[in-house]
Amino acid sequence: EPEVTQTPSHQVTQMGQEVILRCVPISNHLYFYWYRQILGQKVEFLVSFYNNEISEKSEIFDDQFSVERPDGSNFTLKIRSTKLEDSAMYFCASNFRRDTEAFFGQGTRLTVV
Amino acid sequence: QQQVKQSPQSLIVQKGGISIINCAYENTAFDYFPWYQQFPGKGPALLIAIRPDVSEKKEGRFTISFNKSAKQFSLHIMDSQPGDSATYFCAAKRAAGNKLTFGGGTRVLVKP
Numbered sequence: 001e002p003e004v005t006q007t008p009s010h011q012v013t014q015m016g017q018e019v020i021l022r023c024v025p026i027s028n029h030l031y032f033y034w035y036r037q038i039l040g041q042k043v044e045f046l047v048s049f050y051n052n053e054i055s056e057k058s059e060i061f062d063d064q065f066s067v068e069r070p071d072g073s074n075f076t077l078k079i080r081s082t083k084l085e086d087s088a089m090y091f092c093a094s095n096f097r098r099d100t101e102a103f104f105g106q107g108t109r110l111t112v113v
Numbered sequence: 114q115q116q117v118k119q120s121p122q123s124l125i126v127q128k129g130g131i132s133i134i135n136c137a138y139e140n141t142a143f144d145y146f147p148w149y150q151q152f153p154g155k156g157p158a159l160l161i162a163i164r165p166d167v168s169e170k171k172e173g174r175f176t177i178s179f180n181k182s183a184k185q186f187s188l189h190i191m192d193s194q195p196g197d198s199a200t201y202f203c204a205a206k207r208a209a210g211n212k213l214t215f216g217g218g219t220r221v222l223v224k225p
Contacts, residue, residue, distance in 0.1 A: 004156075034209070042218055043157060043202060047209035056211040064157065091156050099208040104156030 002026045004105035006092050012111045013082050021077045021108045023092030029097065032075045033102065034067065036060070036108040049075065082112045117205050119216025120167070127224050135217045136203035142160040143205040146225065147213070148177065148188045151200045160201070161188070193223045 005024045013019050025032050035045040047057040049067050066078045075094075079086055092105045119136045126132045138146075144165055149157035163170045163177040163186065170177045176189040190197055203216040 028224070031211070035213075039208075043204075043213075043215040045212035045214070050211075056185070074189050093156075098211060101162070102213065104149075104158065106156050 002103075004092055004094055004103050006015075006090075006105035006108050008108060009106070010109045010111070012113060015084060015112055016081050019079050019082055019110065021079075021090050021092075021110070023075045023077075023105055024073055025075055025092065025094030026096075026103055027073070029094035029096050029103075031055075031095050031098055031102075032067075032069070034077045035091045035093060035104075036088040037091065039090045045108075046077070046090075082110075084112050086110060087112045117158055117214050117216040118175070119201060119219060121202050121219060122217065124221040124223060125222045125224070126193045128193060128195060130193050130223075132188075132193050132197070132223070134188045134214050134221075135185065136187065137185045137206050138214075140205070140214075141184070143209050143214075144184050144208050145208040146151075146177070146179065147204050148175075149202045149204060149215075151172075151202065151218075157202055161207050190221070193221075195223045195225050197221060198223050 007022045032049040036044050037043045045058050047061045064080045068076050081100045089107045091107045093102045095102045117138045147162035148160045150160045151157045161172045161175045165181045174191045179186045200218045200220045202218045204213040206213045
Protein backbone atom coordinates (compact mmCIF):
# COMPACT_ATOMS: atom_id res chain seq x y z
CA GLU A 1 0.00 0.00 0.00
CA PRO A 2 1.47 3.39 -0.93
CA GLU A 3 2.35 5.63 1.96
CA VAL A 4 3.74 9.03 2.80
CA THR A 5 7.20 8.70 4.31
CA GLN A 6 8.96 11.28 6.46
CA THR A 7 12.54 11.60 7.59
CA PRO A 8 13.97 11.87 10.10
CA SER A 9 11.59 10.40 12.65
CA HIS A 10 13.16 12.54 15.38
CA GLN A 11 15.29 15.66 15.07
CA VAL A 12 16.91 17.52 17.94
CA THR A 13 18.27 20.96 17.17
CA GLN A 14 19.70 23.95 18.97
CA MET A 15 17.60 27.08 19.15
CA GLY A 16 18.43 29.38 16.25
CA GLN A 17 19.56 26.57 13.96
CA GLU A 18 17.98 25.76 10.62
CA VAL A 19 16.22 22.45 10.13
CA ILE A 20 14.85 20.73 7.07
CA LEU A 21 12.15 18.14 7.43
CA ARG A 22 11.72 15.80 4.50
CA CYS A 23 8.72 14.04 3.07
CA VAL A 24 8.12 11.72 0.14
CA PRO A 25 4.43 11.98 -0.77
CA ILE A 26 2.53 9.23 -2.55
CA SER A 27 3.81 9.20 -6.11
CA ASN A 28 0.72 10.20 -8.10
CA HIS A 29 -0.49 12.77 -5.61
CA LEU A 30 -0.61 16.40 -6.62
CA TYR A 31 -1.43 18.28 -3.41
CA PHE A 32 0.95 18.42 -0.50
CA TYR A 33 0.56 19.68 3.03
CA TRP A 34 2.40 20.25 6.28
CA TYR A 35 0.63 20.10 9.62
CA ARG A 36 2.04 20.26 13.11
CA GLN A 37 0.93 18.93 16.45
CA ILE A 38 2.34 20.38 19.65
CA LEU A 39 2.42 17.72 22.35
CA GLY A 40 -1.05 17.14 23.74
CA GLN A 41 -2.69 19.62 21.40
CA LYS A 42 -4.62 19.40 18.17
CA VAL A 43 -3.25 19.02 14.70
CA GLU A 44 -2.82 22.42 13.05
CA PHE A 45 -2.56 23.26 9.36
CA LEU A 46 0.62 25.00 8.26
CA VAL A 47 0.69 25.11 4.48
CA SER A 48 -0.60 23.55 1.29
CA PHE A 49 1.38 23.28 -1.94
CA TYR A 50 0.23 22.60 -5.48
CA ASN A 51 1.78 23.04 -8.88
CA ASN A 52 5.05 24.16 -7.33
CA GLU A 53 3.61 26.99 -5.33
CA ILE A 54 1.98 27.63 -1.99
CA SER A 55 -1.80 27.55 -2.36
CA GLU A 56 -2.66 28.41 1.23
CA LYS A 57 -0.83 29.04 4.48
CA SER A 58 -1.83 29.62 8.05
CA GLU A 59 -0.76 32.46 10.29
CA ILE A 60 1.66 30.03 11.94
CA PHE A 61 3.56 29.76 8.66
CA ASP A 62 5.55 32.97 8.94
CA ASP A 63 8.77 34.06 7.24
CA GLN A 64 10.75 31.53 9.25
CA PHE A 65 9.10 28.71 7.33
CA SER A 66 9.47 27.71 3.71
CA VAL A 67 8.51 24.72 1.60
CA GLU A 68 10.02 23.27 -1.51
CA ARG A 69 9.61 20.39 -3.89
CA PRO A 70 13.21 20.23 -5.07
CA ASP A 71 13.20 17.17 -7.29
CA GLY A 72 9.67 16.04 -8.12
CA SER A 73 9.53 13.43 -5.37
CA ASN A 74 10.60 15.08 -2.13
CA PHE A 75 8.64 17.77 -0.33
CA THR A 76 10.53 19.69 2.34
CA LEU A 77 9.72 22.05 5.18
CA LYS A 78 12.52 24.38 6.25
CA ILE A 79 12.53 26.31 9.49
CA ARG A 80 15.20 28.97 9.20
CA SER A 81 15.89 29.86 12.81
CA THR A 82 14.21 27.47 15.20
CA LYS A 83 12.58 28.62 18.40
CA LEU A 84 11.70 26.59 21.48
CA GLU A 85 8.02 26.86 20.57
CA ASP A 86 8.67 25.14 17.24
CA SER A 87 9.03 21.87 19.15
CA ALA A 88 6.24 19.69 17.84
CA MET A 89 5.40 16.70 15.70
CA TYR A 90 5.34 17.74 12.06
CA PHE A 91 3.17 15.76 9.67
CA CYS A 92 3.36 15.76 5.92
CA ALA A 93 0.22 14.81 3.97
CA SER A 94 -0.75 14.43 0.34
CA ASN A 95 -3.74 13.73 -1.83
CA PHE A 96 -4.54 13.33 -5.50
CA ARG A 97 -7.31 15.91 -5.49
CA ARG A 98 -8.30 18.35 -2.78
CA ASP A 99 -11.63 16.58 -2.29
CA THR A 100 -10.11 13.14 -1.77
CA GLU A 101 -8.61 11.55 1.31
CA ALA A 102 -5.43 13.14 2.59
CA PHE A 103 -2.83 10.55 3.60
CA PHE A 104 -0.54 11.47 6.48
CA GLY A 105 3.01 10.42 7.12
CA GLN A 106 4.14 9.06 10.47
CA GLY A 107 5.56 12.44 11.46
CA THR A 108 8.88 13.98 12.46
CA ARG A 109 9.25 14.89 16.10
CA LEU A 110 11.21 18.14 16.27
CA THR A 111 12.77 19.04 19.61
CA VAL A 112 14.37 22.47 19.91
CA VAL A 113 16.70 22.84 22.88
CA GLN B 114 -15.37 30.86 12.88
CA GLN B 115 -12.83 28.27 11.84
CA GLN B 116 -12.95 26.27 15.04
CA VAL B 117 -14.05 22.70 15.49
CA LYS B 118 -14.83 21.83 19.09
CA GLN B 119 -14.55 18.22 20.21
CA SER B 120 -15.67 16.49 23.38
CA PRO B 121 -14.92 14.67 25.57
CA GLN B 122 -11.16 15.00 25.87
CA SER B 123 -10.89 11.44 27.08
CA LEU B 124 -13.12 8.43 27.35
CA ILE B 125 -12.86 5.07 29.07
CA VAL B 126 -15.18 2.33 27.87
CA GLN B 127 -15.46 -1.36 28.60
CA LYS B 128 -14.86 -3.87 25.84
CA GLY B 129 -18.10 -4.32 23.94
CA GLY B 130 -19.41 -0.90 24.92
CA ILE B 131 -20.20 2.11 22.77
CA SER B 132 -17.81 5.06 22.47
CA ILE B 133 -19.40 8.35 21.49
CA ILE B 134 -17.41 11.43 20.51
CA ASN B 135 -19.03 14.73 19.60
CA CYS B 136 -17.90 17.65 17.47
CA ALA B 137 -19.37 21.04 16.69
CA TYR B 138 -18.33 23.46 13.98
CA GLU B 139 -19.02 27.08 13.21
CA ASN B 140 -18.14 27.61 9.58
CA THR B 141 -21.17 26.79 7.43
CA ALA B 142 -18.90 26.60 4.38
CA PHE B 143 -17.49 23.31 5.66
CA ASP B 144 -18.83 20.44 3.58
CA TYR B 145 -16.53 17.53 4.33
CA PHE B 146 -16.25 16.00 7.80
CA PRO B 147 -13.68 13.24 8.33
CA TRP B 148 -12.70 11.38 11.47
CA TYR B 149 -9.09 10.38 11.97
CA GLN B 150 -7.64 7.71 14.23
CA GLN B 151 -4.16 8.19 15.61
CA PHE B 152 -2.05 5.64 17.45
CA PRO B 153 0.97 6.77 19.49
CA GLY B 154 3.92 7.61 17.27
CA LYS B 155 1.86 7.44 14.10
CA GLY B 156 0.21 9.97 11.85
CA PRO B 157 -3.56 10.43 11.71
CA ALA B 158 -5.29 7.87 9.50
CA LEU B 159 -8.69 8.44 7.94
CA LEU B 160 -11.35 6.32 9.60
CA ILE B 161 -14.59 7.48 8.05
CA ALA B 162 -15.92 10.68 6.50
CA ILE B 163 -19.28 12.24 5.73
CA ARG B 164 -20.65 15.01 3.56
CA PRO B 165 -23.66 17.07 4.69
CA ASP B 166 -26.07 15.62 2.16
CA VAL B 167 -26.53 12.55 4.40
CA SER B 168 -27.37 12.36 8.09
CA GLU B 169 -25.60 9.12 8.85
CA LYS B 170 -22.84 6.94 7.46
CA LYS B 171 -21.83 3.55 8.74
CA GLU B 172 -18.69 1.55 8.04
CA GLY B 173 -18.41 -1.61 10.06
CA ARG B 174 -18.47 -0.72 13.76
CA PHE B 175 -17.99 3.00 13.07
CA THR B 176 -20.91 5.36 12.46
CA ILE B 177 -20.97 9.11 11.85
CA SER B 178 -24.15 11.00 12.68
CA PHE B 179 -24.50 14.45 11.17
CA ASN B 180 -26.88 17.24 12.19
CA LYS B 181 -26.54 20.07 9.71
CA SER B 182 -28.96 22.45 11.42
CA ALA B 183 -27.15 22.10 14.74
CA LYS B 184 -23.74 22.12 13.07
CA GLN B 185 -22.78 19.01 14.98
CA PHE B 186 -21.50 15.58 14.10
CA SER B 187 -20.52 12.58 16.14
CA LEU B 188 -18.63 9.32 15.92
CA HIS B 189 -20.06 6.17 17.45
CA ILE B 190 -17.81 3.16 17.91
CA MET B 191 -19.97 0.11 18.49
CA ASP B 192 -18.71 -3.04 20.24
CA SER B 193 -15.53 -1.20 21.24
CA GLN B 194 -12.39 -3.35 21.28
CA PRO B 195 -9.03 -2.86 23.05
CA GLY B 196 -7.48 -2.35 19.61
CA ASP B 197 -9.68 0.74 19.21
CA SER B 198 -7.72 2.45 22.00
CA ALA B 199 -6.33 5.51 20.24
CA THR B 200 -6.83 9.24 19.89
CA TYR B 201 -9.67 10.24 17.60
CA PHE B 202 -9.82 13.58 15.84
CA CYS B 203 -12.78 15.05 14.06
CA ALA B 204 -12.01 17.50 11.30
CA ALA B 205 -13.76 19.69 8.78
CA LYS B 206 -12.94 21.37 5.52
CA ARG B 207 -14.45 22.77 2.43
CA ALA B 208 -14.31 19.93 -0.07
CA ALA B 209 -12.63 22.23 -2.59
CA GLY B 210 -10.45 23.81 0.06
CA ASN B 211 -6.91 23.08 1.09
CA LYS B 212 -6.84 22.69 4.82
CA LEU B 213 -8.34 20.42 7.40
CA THR B 214 -9.42 22.07 10.63
CA PHE B 215 -9.06 19.56 13.43
CA GLY B 216 -10.87 19.22 16.72
CA GLY B 217 -8.88 18.90 19.91
CA GLY B 218 -8.90 15.09 19.95
CA THR B 219 -10.39 12.44 22.21
CA ARG B 220 -8.23 9.81 23.83
CA VAL B 221 -10.22 6.59 23.97
CA LEU B 222 -9.21 3.71 26.22
CA VAL B 223 -11.07 0.45 25.86
CA LYS B 224 -10.66 -1.77 28.89
CA PRO B 225 -10.70 -5.53 28.35
